[in-house]
Amino acid sequence: MQQIMLVEDEAALVTAIRERFEAEGFAVTTAASGEVALHLLDTVTPELFVIDLGLPGMDGFELLRQLRTRLIDAPVIILTARGDEIDRVVGLELGADDYMVKPFSLRELVARVRVLFRRMAAVAALRAQVAEQPAAPAARTELSLDPVRRSIALHDQHLVLRPREFALFELLFRHPGQVFTREALLRQVWGQGAFFDTRTVDVHIRRLRTRLATLDPELAERLQTEWGVGYRFV
Template structure:
């Protein structure tokens, strides 16, 4: 069954370009040029991935992303914007975006990112064993993708869960940002390691009950290490 991609873009020429290239690759495509309409379609149509422009009539992409994450809709989101400012990228990722691409862009690059995100989500969903990892106040069920802190369920996006799983499976080892980009995002971000830092920050907010003794430690100038609380 082909994956369903929702393209939320109010510039018709860009929406047509994206849709054409997605359909050429065998994807089913839904479109919307209005933020409020897009939000309702996301809720009812349940796409497998969303390509979400930031500047939209009705409701902007930031608010759409924030609302669907608040509603625990964990569909992967690629933020799309003409703005290449660092602050815009960070905000999009902090609100729950999995990736961020700026206009103008290569259709080939966009398709590669779509495929990479879908591939990573599928790998997480196909975890065959009922493996539960428990340490201190944190419990991760790798088959149901459920995470609990102090017995309370914590909602993670697919990318956050995959990042957490990778860090836990390499517990005690220092992993570089470049390695995380390669292993968790599955393609070259052209050195844009800021996306790793933003996702780590979001993970810490959700799973670290004691910031003074965090599970995810920063190794300055190198990367990160997962260490269970003492």
């Protein structure tokens, strides 16, 4: 049974969402605050989070930041009464996967949850296929990848990447010189049926370049933009 954590402080909404999720065959853990949600992670391992932004104390953005800092890569759907674009951008920057503005349809919420679970399965299958392909020769790249630890090594220095950062880098690294469109990267790293646009790819590429520059500024420059098309690694 797929596990979902719902972090929401509005009691009536919690009841409605939990009952609908359970009727659809999901197991649900609820938390009324970000602090409680983090504490529950000691005993449960959610496969997907539904998080309200307007939580008491630690808000939804901070909770999302804490989850990604802990390298918890489970998909996150943000719920909010605010529909401003800046909130969506901040959510994507922090690693959210989807965004729903209140009031919303429970049927649509369930549909989006199912899409995210299908995407997780598709990405896992794609990663297995990519892992079977030979990496570019070390003499050419001076780089090595560790898919288990999601880290890269250069001149005996190591950098641990966030899960999607590593998935992006691994795909580009294993196909040196090949240009991937934003749509292709979104499809292959995030999976089919994503509900957000290709700007999330730009956000993650920008963040990935920043992380690579801490290892070697020249390495970050090898992650190149093909203007109007997409990205490649040389």
